[in-house]
Amino acid sequence: MRIVANTDVCVGAGQCVLTDSAVFDQDDDGTVAVLIENPEGQRLDGAREAVTLCPSRALSLVED
Amino acid sequence: MTARLPDTLPITRGCPYAPPDEHRRLQQEAPISRVTLPSGMTVWALTRHEDIRTMLTDPRFSSDRRNPNFPLLLEGQRLNTDFVPSLIGMDPPEHGPARREVVGEFTVKRMAALRPRIQEIVDEHIDAMLAGPRPTDLVKALSLPVPSLVICELLGVPYDDHDFFQARSSLLLSRTASPEERKRAVDELREYLGELILAKERVPADDLLSRRLAKSDDHEELKSLAFLLLVAGHETTANMISLGTMTFLERPEDIRTIHEDPSRTLPAVEELLRYFTIAEIATSRVAVDDTEIGGVPIRAGEGVVALSNTANRDPETFDRPDELDLERGARNHLAFGFGAHQCLGQNLARMELQIVFDTLFRRIPGLRPAVPLDTLPFKDDANVYGIHEFPVTW
Numbered sequence: 001m002r003i004v005a006n007t008d009v010c011v012g013a014g015q016c017v018l019t020d021s022a023v024f025d026q027d028d029d030g031t032v033a034v035l036i037e038n039p040e041g042q043r044l045d046g047a048r049e050a051v052t053l054c055p056s057r058a059l060s061l062v063e064d
Numbered sequence: 065m066t067a068r069l070p071d072t073l074p075i076t077r078g079c080p081y082a083p084p085d086e087h088r089r090l091q092q093e094a095p096i097s098r099v100t101l102p103s104g105m106t107v108w109a110l111t112r113h114e115d116i117r118t119m120l121t122d123p124r125f126s127s128d129r130r131n132p133n134f135p136l137l138l139e140g141q142r143l144n145t146d147f148v149p150s151l152i153g154m155d156p157p158e159h160g161p162a163r164r165e166v167v168g169e170f171t172v173k174r175m176a177a178l179r180p181r182i183q184e185i186v187d188e189h190i191d192a193m194l195a196g197p198r199p200t201d202l203v204k205a206l207s208l209p210v211p212s213l214v215i216c217e218l219l220g221v222p223y224d225d226h227d228f229f230q231a232r233s234s235l236l237l238s239r240t241a242s243p244e245e246r247k248r249a250v251d252e253l254r255e256y257l258g259e260l261i262l263a264k265e266r267v268p269a270d271d272l273l274s275r276r277l278a279k280s281d282d283h284e285e286l287k288s289l290a291f292l293l294l295v296a297g298h299e300t301t302a303n304m305i306s307l308g309t310m311t312f313l314e315r316p317e318d319i320r321t322i323h324e325d326p327s328r329t330l331p332a333v334e335e336l337l338r339y340f341t342i343a344e345i346a347t348s349r350v351a352v353d354d355t356e357i358g359g360v361p362i363r364a365g366e367g368v369v370a371l372s373n374t375a376n377r378d379p380e381t382f383d384r385p386d387e388l389d390l391e392r393g394a395r396n397h398l399a400f401g402f403g404a405h406q407c408l409g410q411n412l413a414r415m416e417l418q419i420v421f422d423t424l425f426r427r428i429p430g431l432r433p434a435v436p437l438d439t440l441p442f443k444d445d446a447n448v449y450g451i452h453e454f455p456v457t458w
Contacts, residue, residue: 011160028171030170052396
Protein backbone atom coordinates (compact mmCIF):
# COMPACT_ATOMS: atom_id res chain seq x y z
CA MET A 1 0.00 0.00 0.00
CA ARG A 2 1.24 3.45 -0.92
CA ILE A 3 0.36 6.69 0.87
CA VAL A 4 -0.96 9.43 -1.39
CA ALA A 5 -1.06 12.95 0.06
CA ASN A 6 -3.03 15.69 -1.65
CA THR A 7 -1.04 18.73 -0.60
CA ASP A 8 -3.60 21.07 -2.22
CA VAL A 9 -6.28 20.20 0.32
CA CYS A 10 -4.00 19.65 3.35
CA VAL A 11 -4.80 22.16 6.10
CA GLY A 12 -1.81 21.40 8.30
CA ALA A 13 -3.73 20.13 11.33
CA GLY A 14 -0.82 17.78 12.06
CA GLN A 15 -2.94 14.76 13.01
CA CYS A 16 -0.79 12.55 10.74
CA VAL A 17 2.47 13.71 12.32
CA LEU A 18 0.98 13.07 15.72
CA THR A 19 0.09 9.54 14.61
CA ASP A 20 3.57 8.63 13.37
CA SER A 21 6.28 11.23 12.90
CA ALA A 22 8.51 8.67 11.20
CA VAL A 23 5.99 8.37 8.35
CA PHE A 24 4.59 11.92 8.19
CA ASP A 25 6.14 15.34 8.54
CA GLN A 26 5.00 18.92 7.96
CA ASP A 27 6.96 21.43 5.92
CA ASP A 28 7.46 25.01 7.08
CA ASP A 29 3.98 26.09 6.01
CA GLY A 30 2.43 23.11 7.77
CA THR A 31 1.72 21.02 4.66
CA VAL A 32 2.06 17.26 4.91
CA ALA A 33 5.25 15.59 3.69
CA VAL A 34 5.28 11.79 3.43
CA LEU A 35 8.58 10.36 4.69
CA ILE A 36 7.81 6.67 4.13
CA GLU A 37 5.66 6.11 1.06
CA ASN A 38 5.15 2.38 1.50
CA PRO A 39 4.81 1.74 5.23
CA GLU A 40 4.60 -1.80 6.51
CA GLY A 41 3.38 -3.56 9.64
CA GLN A 42 2.68 -1.18 12.54
CA ARG A 43 3.61 1.76 10.38
CA LEU A 44 0.86 0.76 7.93
CA ASP A 45 -1.67 0.57 10.78
CA GLY A 46 -0.62 4.07 11.81
CA ALA A 47 -0.98 5.30 8.24
CA ARG A 48 -4.53 3.89 8.13
CA GLU A 49 -5.36 5.74 11.32
CA ALA A 50 -3.88 8.94 9.88
CA VAL A 51 -6.09 8.56 6.79
CA THR A 52 -9.17 8.31 9.03
CA LEU A 53 -8.15 11.21 11.24
CA CYS A 54 -7.11 13.64 8.51
CA PRO A 55 -9.70 16.43 8.81
CA SER A 56 -9.37 17.61 5.21
CA ARG A 57 -9.28 14.07 3.77
CA ALA A 58 -5.94 14.84 2.15
CA LEU A 59 -4.58 11.33 2.75
CA SER A 60 -5.37 8.03 1.11
CA LEU A 61 -3.80 4.59 0.79
CA VAL A 62 -3.72 3.03 -2.67
CA GLU A 63 -2.78 -0.40 -3.98
CA ASP A 64 0.06 -0.20 -6.46
CA MET B 65 -37.64 12.00 10.16
CA THR B 66 -37.77 15.76 9.63
CA ALA B 67 -39.33 17.96 12.27
CA ARG B 68 -40.42 15.03 14.38
CA LEU B 69 -38.85 16.33 17.54
CA PRO B 70 -38.90 20.09 17.30
CA ASP B 71 -36.69 21.33 20.05
CA THR B 72 -35.05 24.44 21.28
CA LEU B 73 -31.29 24.50 21.49
CA PRO B 74 -29.07 24.88 23.32
CA ILE B 75 -30.12 23.01 26.37
CA THR B 76 -27.66 23.19 29.22
CA ARG B 77 -25.82 20.04 30.17
CA GLY B 78 -27.09 17.78 32.88
CA CYS B 79 -25.16 15.69 35.32
CA PRO B 80 -23.22 18.25 34.99
CA TYR B 81 -21.11 17.37 31.97
CA ALA B 82 -23.04 14.89 29.85
CA PRO B 83 -24.91 16.05 26.77
CA PRO B 84 -28.49 17.04 27.57
CA ASP B 85 -31.00 14.18 27.48
CA GLU B 86 -32.94 16.03 24.79
CA HIS B 87 -29.91 15.90 22.49
CA ARG B 88 -29.50 12.20 23.20
CA ARG B 89 -33.12 11.65 22.29
CA LEU B 90 -32.53 13.42 18.99
CA GLN B 91 -29.55 11.15 18.33
CA GLN B 92 -31.62 8.04 19.00
CA GLU B 93 -34.93 9.03 17.44
CA ALA B 94 -34.29 11.78 14.91
CA PRO B 95 -30.54 12.17 14.36
CA ILE B 96 -31.04 14.76 11.62
CA SER B 97 -33.88 17.04 12.61
CA ARG B 98 -35.17 20.59 12.49
CA VAL B 99 -34.65 22.53 15.71
CA THR B 100 -35.31 26.09 16.78
CA LEU B 101 -32.44 28.04 18.29
CA PRO B 102 -32.91 30.61 21.07
CA SER B 103 -32.34 33.23 18.34
CA GLY B 104 -35.59 32.06 16.75
CA MET B 105 -33.82 30.59 13.71
CA THR B 106 -34.88 27.11 12.63
CA VAL B 107 -31.96 24.95 11.49
CA TRP B 108 -30.92 21.34 11.07
CA ALA B 109 -29.28 19.67 14.05
CA LEU B 110 -26.83 16.83 13.37
CA THR B 111 -26.10 14.42 16.21
CA ARG B 112 -24.29 11.46 14.62
CA HIS B 113 -20.51 11.36 14.47
CA GLU B 114 -20.32 10.24 10.84
CA ASP B 115 -22.96 12.74 9.64
CA ILE B 116 -21.03 15.60 11.22
CA ARG B 117 -17.76 14.47 9.63
CA THR B 118 -19.53 14.28 6.26
CA MET B 119 -21.06 17.73 6.63
CA LEU B 120 -17.82 19.38 7.77
CA THR B 121 -15.90 18.04 4.75
CA ASP B 122 -18.59 18.93 2.18
CA PRO B 123 -17.80 22.24 0.41
CA ARG B 124 -21.54 22.84 -0.07
CA PHE B 125 -21.63 23.86 3.60
CA SER B 126 -20.28 27.36 4.12
CA SER B 127 -18.62 28.96 7.14
CA ASP B 128 -19.44 32.50 6.02
CA ARG B 129 -20.94 34.16 9.06
CA ARG B 130 -22.14 37.07 6.94
CA ASN B 131 -24.67 34.78 5.26
CA PRO B 132 -28.07 35.79 6.75
CA ASN B 133 -28.97 32.11 7.14
CA PHE B 134 -25.83 31.20 9.08
CA PRO B 135 -27.07 29.69 12.39
CA LEU B 136 -26.95 32.12 15.27
CA LEU B 137 -27.52 30.81 18.75
CA LEU B 138 -28.66 34.10 20.18
CA GLU B 139 -30.50 37.06 18.83
CA GLY B 140 -28.10 39.92 18.20
CA GLN B 141 -25.16 37.55 17.99
CA ARG B 142 -24.34 38.68 14.47
CA LEU B 143 -22.20 41.62 15.34
CA ASN B 144 -22.12 44.68 13.21
CA THR B 145 -18.35 44.72 13.38
CA ASP B 146 -15.66 46.20 11.20
CA PHE B 147 -13.58 43.03 11.37
CA VAL B 148 -13.00 41.41 7.97
CA PRO B 149 -13.76 37.65 8.03
CA SER B 150 -11.12 35.66 9.87
CA LEU B 151 -10.10 32.10 9.02
CA ILE B 152 -13.15 30.58 10.72
CA GLY B 153 -15.49 32.60 8.50
CA MET B 154 -13.79 31.84 5.18
CA ASP B 155 -14.67 29.30 2.48
CA PRO B 156 -12.64 27.91 -0.43
CA PRO B 157 -10.88 29.18 -2.42
CA GLU B 158 -9.87 31.96 0.03
CA HIS B 159 -9.59 29.79 3.12
CA GLY B 160 -6.81 27.38 2.06
CA PRO B 161 -4.14 29.96 1.19
CA ALA B 162 -5.07 32.13 4.18
CA ARG B 163 -4.77 29.21 6.60
CA ARG B 164 -1.48 28.16 4.98
CA GLU B 165 -0.02 31.57 5.77
CA VAL B 166 -0.36 30.95 9.48
CA VAL B 167 -0.62 27.19 10.11
CA GLY B 168 3.18 26.88 9.82
CA GLU B 169 3.29 28.67 13.19
CA PHE B 170 1.38 25.75 14.76
CA THR B 171 3.02 22.62 13.33
CA VAL B 172 3.76 19.69 15.63
CA LYS B 173 7.48 20.55 15.43
CA ARG B 174 6.98 24.24 16.20
CA MET B 175 4.86 23.31 19.19
CA ALA B 176 7.51 20.87 20.42
CA ALA B 177 10.04 23.71 20.29
CA LEU B 178 7.79 25.70 22.65
CA ARG B 179 7.74 22.89 25.21
CA PRO B 180 10.57 24.14 27.46
CA ARG B 181 9.06 27.62 27.69
CA ILE B 182 5.57 26.25 28.43
CA GLN B 183 7.05 23.98 31.12
CA GLU B 184 8.73 27.04 32.64
CA ILE B 185 5.46 29.00 32.62
CA VAL B 186 3.60 26.11 34.28
CA ASP B 187 6.33 25.72 36.91
CA GLU B 188 6.33 29.43 37.71
CA HIS B 189 2.59 29.42 38.26
CA ILE B 190 2.76 26.34 40.47
CA ASP B 191 5.61 27.99 42.44
CA ALA B 192 3.32 30.95 42.99
CA MET B 193 0.45 28.67 44.08
CA LEU B 194 2.70 26.90 46.58
CA ALA B 195 3.94 30.20 47.96
CA GLY B 196 0.45 31.66 48.20
CA PRO B 197 -2.57 31.21 50.46
CA ARG B 198 -4.74 28.06 50.64
CA PRO B 199 -7.35 27.47 49.38
CA THR B 200 -6.85 29.18 46.05
CA ASP B 201 -8.87 29.42 42.86
CA LEU B 202 -7.26 27.08 40.31
CA VAL B 203 -8.86 29.04 37.43
CA LYS B 204 -7.11 32.28 38.40
CA ALA B 205 -3.90 30.64 39.63
CA LEU B 206 -3.25 28.24 36.74
CA SER B 207 -6.00 27.41 34.23
CA LEU B 208 -6.38 30.89 32.76
CA PRO B 209 -2.90 32.48 33.10
CA VAL B 210 -0.93 29.58 31.57
CA PRO B 211 -2.61 29.41 28.12
CA SER B 212 -3.12 33.17 28.17
CA LEU B 213 0.59 33.85 28.70
CA VAL B 214 1.53 31.24 26.08
CA ILE B 215 -0.71 32.71 23.36
CA CYS B 216 0.41 36.26 24.28
CA GLU B 217 4.08 35.35 23.84
CA LEU B 218 3.40 33.49 20.61
CA LEU B 219 1.35 36.33 19.13
CA GLY B 220 3.32 39.20 20.61
CA VAL B 221 0.52 40.63 22.78
CA PRO B 222 1.74 42.20 26.05
CA TYR B 223 0.58 39.92 28.87
CA ASP B 224 0.30 42.96 31.15
CA ASP B 225 -2.89 43.75 29.21
CA HIS B 226 -4.47 40.40 30.06
CA ASP B 227 -7.16 41.81 32.35
CA PHE B 228 -8.32 43.96 29.45
CA PHE B 229 -8.63 41.25 26.81
CA GLN B 230 -9.69 38.42 29.14
CA ALA B 231 -12.66 40.43 30.40
CA ARG B 232 -13.73 41.19 26.84
CA SER B 233 -13.22 37.74 25.41
CA SER B 234 -15.11 36.01 28.23
CA LEU B 235 -17.96 38.47 27.70
CA LEU B 236 -18.06 37.50 24.03
CA LEU B 237 -18.38 33.82 24.96
CA SER B 238 -21.15 34.50 27.46
CA ARG B 239 -24.74 33.75 26.57
CA THR B 240 -26.04 36.43 28.91
CA ALA B 241 -24.25 39.53 27.57
CA SER B 242 -26.43 42.06 25.71
CA PRO B 243 -25.80 42.85 22.02
CA GLU B 244 -24.60 46.33 23.07
CA GLU B 245 -22.09 44.88 25.55
CA ARG B 246 -20.85 42.46 22.94
CA LYS B 247 -20.50 45.16 20.32
CA ARG B 248 -18.53 47.36 22.70
CA ALA B 249 -16.21 44.48 23.68
CA VAL B 250 -15.48 43.67 20.02
CA ASP B 251 -14.87 47.32 19.12
CA GLU B 252 -12.50 47.79 22.05
CA LEU B 253 -10.54 44.65 21.21
CA ARG B 254 -10.34 45.70 17.58
CA GLU B 255 -9.00 49.13 18.48
CA TYR B 256 -6.50 47.59 20.91
CA LEU B 257 -5.20 45.12 18.30
CA GLY B 258 -5.04 47.84 15.63
CA GLU B 259 -2.76 49.94 17.85
CA LEU B 260 -0.68 46.91 18.76
CA ILE B 261 -0.16 46.04 15.08
CA LEU B 262 0.95 49.63 14.33
CA ALA B 263 3.44 49.38 17.19
CA LYS B 264 4.76 46.03 15.85
CA GLU B 265 5.19 47.62 12.45
CA ARG B 266 7.41 50.31 13.98
CA VAL B 267 9.34 47.93 16.25
CA PRO B 268 9.15 44.28 15.08
CA ALA B 269 9.86 41.51 17.54
CA ASP B 270 10.21 37.72 17.44
CA ASP B 271 6.50 36.95 17.38
CA LEU B 272 3.72 35.84 15.06
CA LEU B 273 2.29 39.32 14.46
CA SER B 274 5.71 40.70 13.47
CA ARG B 275 6.38 37.73 11.20
CA ARG B 276 3.03 38.22 9.47
CA LEU B 277 3.69 41.96 9.09
CA ALA B 278 6.99 41.19 7.37
CA LYS B 279 5.03 39.38 4.65
CA SER B 280 1.83 41.40 4.39
CA ASP B 281 0.77 44.95 5.18
CA ASP B 282 -2.92 44.04 5.32
CA HIS B 283 -3.68 45.30 8.82
CA GLU B 284 -7.38 44.46 8.60
CA GLU B 285 -6.70 40.80 7.91
CA LEU B 286 -4.10 40.72 10.68
CA LYS B 287 -6.48 42.30 13.20
CA SER B 288 -9.03 39.56 12.49
CA LEU B 289 -6.40 36.85 12.81
CA ALA B 290 -5.06 38.27 16.08
CA PHE B 291 -8.60 38.55 17.45
CA LEU B 292 -9.36 34.94 16.55
CA LEU B 293 -6.14 33.54 18.02
CA LEU B 294 -6.34 35.61 21.17
CA VAL B 295 -9.97 34.75 21.97
CA ALA B 296 -9.79 31.10 20.86
CA GLY B 297 -6.34 30.60 22.29
CA HIS B 298 -6.79 30.89 25.99
CA GLU B 299 -10.33 30.44 27.26
CA THR B 300 -10.75 27.02 25.61
CA THR B 301 -7.55 25.49 27.00
CA ALA B 302 -8.20 27.15 30.36
CA ASN B 303 -11.55 25.38 30.63
CA MET B 304 -9.99 22.03 29.76
CA ILE B 305 -7.28 22.53 32.43
CA SER B 306 -9.98 23.10 35.05
CA LEU B 307 -12.25 20.25 33.92
CA GLY B 308 -9.32 17.86 33.49
CA THR B 309 -7.88 18.66 36.92
CA MET B 310 -11.30 18.13 38.48
CA THR B 311 -11.56 14.76 36.73
CA PHE B 312 -8.11 13.57 37.79
CA LEU B 313 -8.76 14.62 41.40
CA GLU B 314 -11.78 12.31 41.41
CA ARG B 315 -9.64 9.45 40.08
CA PRO B 316 -6.41 9.12 42.07
CA GLU B 317 -5.60 5.84 40.30
CA ASP B 318 -5.37 7.76 37.01
CA ILE B 319 -3.02 10.29 38.60
CA ARG B 320 -0.80 7.37 39.61
CA THR B 321 -0.98 5.94 36.10
CA ILE B 322 0.28 9.08 34.36
CA HIS B 323 2.82 9.66 37.10
CA GLU B 324 4.35 6.22 36.61
CA ASP B 325 4.12 6.34 32.82
CA PRO B 326 3.98 9.84 31.32
CA SER B 327 3.40 8.35 27.84
CA ARG B 328 -0.18 7.81 29.04
CA THR B 329 -0.89 11.49 29.59
CA LEU B 330 -1.48 12.35 25.93
CA PRO B 331 -4.09 9.59 25.40
CA ALA B 332 -5.72 10.77 28.65
CA VAL B 333 -5.85 14.33 27.29
CA GLU B 334 -7.47 13.01 24.12
CA GLU B 335 -10.17 11.22 26.12
CA LEU B 336 -10.83 14.30 28.26
CA LEU B 337 -11.25 16.32 25.06
CA ARG B 338 -13.80 13.80 23.78
CA TYR B 339 -15.63 13.50 27.06
CA PHE B 340 -16.12 17.21 27.69
CA THR B 341 -16.26 18.58 24.09
CA ILE B 342 -16.40 22.13 25.42
CA ALA B 343 -16.76 24.11 22.17
CA GLU B 344 -19.77 22.90 20.22
CA ILE B 345 -20.65 26.23 18.72
CA ALA B 346 -17.75 26.42 16.24
CA THR B 347 -19.13 23.74 13.94
CA SER B 348 -22.25 25.47 12.57
CA ARG B 349 -22.56 25.90 8.81
CA VAL B 350 -25.02 27.05 6.16
CA ALA B 351 -25.77 25.07 2.99
CA VAL B 352 -25.02 27.07 -0.16
CA ASP B 353 -26.22 24.36 -2.54
CA ASP B 354 -28.82 21.61 -2.36
CA THR B 355 -27.31 18.50 -0.83
CA GLU B 356 -28.11 15.66 1.54
CA ILE B 357 -26.74 14.24 4.75
CA GLY B 358 -27.54 10.69 5.81
CA GLY B 359 -30.29 10.50 3.21
CA VAL B 360 -31.99 13.70 4.39
CA PRO B 361 -32.19 16.45 1.75
CA ILE B 362 -30.80 19.79 2.88
CA ARG B 363 -31.60 22.82 0.74
CA ALA B 364 -29.43 25.76 -0.17
CA GLY B 365 -29.92 28.46 2.45
CA GLU B 366 -30.63 26.11 5.35
CA GLY B 367 -28.46 26.34 8.44
CA VAL B 368 -26.93 23.36 10.21
CA VAL B 369 -25.64 22.98 13.77
CA ALA B 370 -23.43 20.03 14.71
CA LEU B 371 -24.04 18.76 18.25
CA SER B 372 -20.48 17.53 18.65
CA ASN B 373 -20.76 16.84 22.35
CA THR B 374 -23.57 14.38 21.64
CA ALA B 375 -21.76 12.99 18.59
CA ASN B 376 -18.66 12.37 20.71
CA ARG B 377 -20.86 9.99 22.74
CA ASP B 378 -22.23 8.29 19.61
CA PRO B 379 -22.49 4.55 20.40
CA GLU B 380 -21.99 3.78 16.68
CA THR B 381 -18.49 5.25 16.92
CA PHE B 382 -17.39 4.84 20.54
CA ASP B 383 -17.78 1.74 22.71
CA ARG B 384 -19.17 2.53 26.17
CA PRO B 385 -19.45 6.18 25.05
CA ASP B 386 -20.44 7.58 28.45
CA GLU B 387 -17.54 5.97 30.23
CA LEU B 388 -14.50 8.16 30.77
CA ASP B 389 -11.67 5.76 29.95
CA LEU B 390 -8.36 7.59 30.01
CA GLU B 391 -6.71 4.68 28.21
CA ARG B 392 -9.29 4.58 25.43
CA GLY B 393 -6.83 6.06 22.93
CA ALA B 394 -9.57 7.26 20.55
CA ARG B 395 -8.44 10.30 18.60
CA ASN B 396 -11.34 10.44 16.14
CA HIS B 397 -13.42 12.75 18.35
CA LEU B 398 -14.81 16.08 17.18
CA ALA B 399 -13.62 18.23 20.09
CA PHE B 400 -11.39 20.24 17.71
CA GLY B 401 -14.00 20.10 14.94
CA PHE B 402 -13.38 18.40 11.60
CA GLY B 403 -12.83 19.49 8.01
CA ALA B 404 -10.68 22.30 6.71
CA HIS B 405 -11.39 24.47 9.76
CA GLN B 406 -10.26 21.94 12.36
CA CYS B 407 -8.66 23.81 15.26
CA LEU B 408 -5.45 25.55 14.21
CA GLY B 409 -4.06 25.49 17.74
CA GLN B 410 -4.93 21.88 18.58
CA ASN B 411 -1.34 20.75 19.01
CA LEU B 412 -0.61 23.71 21.25
CA ALA B 413 -3.65 22.85 23.36
CA ARG B 414 -2.65 19.18 23.59
CA MET B 415 0.83 20.08 24.78
CA GLU B 416 -0.34 22.66 27.31
CA LEU B 417 -2.76 20.15 28.82
CA GLN B 418 -0.16 17.39 28.85
CA ILE B 419 2.42 19.58 30.59
CA VAL B 420 -0.07 20.91 33.14
CA PHE B 421 -1.37 17.46 34.16
CA ASP B 422 2.14 15.94 34.26
CA THR B 423 3.46 18.78 36.39
CA LEU B 424 0.59 19.77 38.67
CA PHE B 425 0.00 16.40 40.37
CA ARG B 426 3.73 15.69 40.62
CA ARG B 427 4.51 19.02 42.26
CA ILE B 428 1.40 19.22 44.47
CA PRO B 429 0.69 15.58 45.36
CA GLY B 430 -1.77 16.59 48.07
CA LEU B 431 -3.90 18.72 45.73
CA ARG B 432 -7.62 18.39 46.45
CA PRO B 433 -10.85 20.31 45.86
CA ALA B 434 -11.65 22.78 48.63
CA VAL B 435 -15.41 22.48 48.03
CA PRO B 436 -17.63 19.54 47.04
CA LEU B 437 -17.28 19.08 43.27
CA ASP B 438 -21.03 19.12 42.74
CA THR B 439 -21.14 22.70 44.02
CA LEU B 440 -18.68 24.03 41.44
CA PRO B 441 -20.06 26.81 39.22
CA PHE B 442 -20.12 25.21 35.78
CA LYS B 443 -20.34 27.43 32.70
CA ASP B 444 -23.87 26.58 31.65
CA ASP B 445 -24.19 30.24 30.66
CA ALA B 446 -21.31 30.29 28.19
CA ASN B 447 -20.73 29.11 24.63
CA VAL B 448 -17.59 27.32 25.73
CA TYR B 449 -18.18 24.92 28.61
CA GLY B 450 -15.97 25.02 31.69
CA ILE B 451 -15.80 26.07 35.33
CA HIS B 452 -15.99 29.69 36.49
CA GLU B 453 -14.12 29.15 39.74
CA PHE B 454 -12.45 26.05 41.22
CA PRO B 455 -11.23 26.39 44.84
CA VAL B 456 -8.44 23.91 45.57
CA THR B 457 -6.19 23.26 48.52
CA TRP B 458 -3.36 20.87 49.45
